[in-house]
Amino acid sequence: MIVVTGATGSIGRALVAGLRGHDVLAVVRRPAPDLGCAYEPGDLERPESVGRLLSRGDRLFLNSSLWPGFAAAHRAVIDLAARAGVAQVVTVSVRGARPGALLGGGMHGEVDAHLRASGVPYAVLQPTGFMQNLPGEVRDGVMHGSYGPGAVNYIDARDVAAVAAALLTRPAGPGADHVLTGPESLSHARIAERVTAVTGCPVRYVDLPVARMAAHLERQGLPAPAAADLAALIAETGDGRWATRTPAVEQITGRPPRTLDAFLAEHRAAFTG
Numbered sequence: 001m002i003v004v005t006g007a008t009g010s011i012g013r014a015l016v017a018g019l020r021g022h023d024v025l026a027v028v029r030r031p032a033p034d035l036g037c038a039y040e041p042g043d044l045e046r047p048e049s050v051g052r053l054l055s056r057g058d059r060l061f062l063n064s065s066l067w068p069g070f071a072a073a074h075r076a077v078i079d080l081a082a083r084a085g086v087a088q089v090v091t092v093s094v095r096g097a098r099p100g101a102l103l104g105g106g107m108h109g110e111v112d113a114h115l116r117a118s119g120v121p122y123a124v125l126q127p128t129g130f131m132q133n134l135p136g137e138v139r140d141g142v143m144h145g146s147y148g149p150g151a152v153n154y155i156d157a158r159d160v161a162a163v164a165a166a167l168l169t170r171p172a173g174p175g176a177d178h179v180l181t182g183p184e185s186l187s188h189a190r191i192a193e194r195v196t197a198v199t200g201c202p203v204r205y206v207d208l209p210v211a212r213m214a215a216h217l218e219r220q221g222l223p224a225p226a227a228a229d230l231a232a233l234i235a236e237t238g239d240g241r242w243a244t245r246t247p248a249v250e251q252i253t254g255r256p257p258r259t260l261d262a263f264l265a266e267h268r269a270a271f272t273g
């Protein structure tokens, strides 16, 4: 059986759809009959509620959004998976994750290290930023950031799901990390031009110094320390570390990753609405 956590999320829904025909169990916090697969209640904040659903030979997709207890909860579920004799854990991390890194990168770094040492066959997926974030970054026709002129890569979250589906349905093999990227890397000024051209919704990119970006994020409701860290992370991301592309999506799924233009054309309403 393939046990899918985070099944109601951006990646999870696409994954469940991609696993049609396989024996899938979604772990959900609320009933989700629209998923179209079997589901059971489970909450990663109570790791044993997920552990009780795992049996020897199962494959586990371990994913959720981030919260302060994320690393401890995910580590505990990995331990329960190892104890149950799970045949493979596929987890979603982030590109550049390492213990001590800012925000999610640090939490994922801890979980990734724990999984690699767990003895369970694993795949750590390390994607760049999701194209699905882009509509939420545009307010009143402006996209703010501290990326500078550097190119940044975005991937469609559905390609992360496609990679996970492929890895969960083939022999598990040895543990491996997979850095997942979209097909092109662009500056945010170019991304804003693409949004304007494809969606017809005029968008411009405004680059802010890190301190002003932190203040901007605070005005949007982020607590001051998180706003400062996120602004610093945005500036780091723009220094070129997320510009290189990898062939991993195509190698694993057999087809190239979705383009930004294809994503924008499909999600026009999210920008214009």
Ligand SMILES: NC(=O)c1ccc[n+]([C@@H]2O[C@H](COP(=O)([O-])OP(=O)(O)OC[C@H]3O[C@@H](n4cnc5c(N)ncnc54)[C@H](OP(=O)(O)O)[C@@H]3O)[C@@H](O)[C@H]2O)c1
Pocket (backbone or CB within 6 Å): 005, 006, 007, 008, 009, 010, 011, 012, 028, 029, 030, 042, 043, 044, 045, 063, 064, 065, 066, 092, 093, 094, 095, 104, 127, 128, 129, 130, 133, 157
């Ligand atoms: N966004 C990006 O640009 C980006 C880039 C690289 C990596 N990532 C990583 O991608 C992951 C997020 O994936 P996503 O975009 O598919 O997430 P998402 O759309 O935010 O969905 C999160 C999923 O996790 C579930 N969840 C949250 N807390 C849970 C808990 N305590 N117990 C059980 N389920 C829980 C949610 O369930 P409910 O429906 O019940 O809320 C939902 O199904 C994160 O690890 C993030 O760091 C994101």
